[in-house]
Amino acid sequence: MDSDNFLNGFGFIERGEDPNKVFVMYQCRGDSYGSKCQSCISAAVSGLRRRCPRNKGAVIWYDQCLFEISTINSFNKIDYENDFYLSNPKNVNDKELFNKETSALLVELTNKATDKNNMVGNQFVLYAAGEKRIGTKNVYAMVQCTKDLVTTTCAACFEWIFKMFSKCCDGKRGGRVLGTSCNFRYELYPFLRN
Missing domain, CATH: 3.30.430.20 (Gnk2 domain, C-X8-C-X2-C motif)
Structure with a gap:
């Protein structure tokens, strides 16, 4: 390689x-x-x-x-079949507020990742990370698409995996959905490298 x-x-x-x-x-x-x-x-x-x-x-x-x-060429296509999710077994105290605010953070990061002006050289970044205070906790999150996608396809992929949020992450202290085209993760601790 x-x-x-x-x-x-x-x-x-x-x-x-x-x-x-x-x-x-x-x-x-x-x-x-x-x-x-x-x-x-x-x-x-x-x-x-x-x-x-x-x-x-x-x-x-x-x-x-x-x-x-x-053996299948998936370049510039969303893979709707290969995905899974993981979550922390522990719940937060105020599930409704936490779900609402965490979902809002993921949408905010999606908008940043799929912004047509968010480029390095001639390539879209398709990645964003951030944090948000929810009650007494900080939530750290990231979203990412593979770099073969364009911003509209990436946004469609995020829309698809966010539908799994309620299955994977309902009130959980941390969670992620991993797909071969896009993924998201959030935690109550910083998990990204600086």
């Missing part, structure tokens, strides 16, 4: 000829570029080799990155 891609945290590679063509995509979290990205992708490749040695397709998520290998 080209080490320059680790600087921007995204890579998409296609290898082989039909019917044996393979597509590889990786995306690092918005705070994990350069050597942090490279080490996460190395761990992901090793993890897939160990867990899925003969599979034609697989996806692996780590806190800092995702890595996917597939």
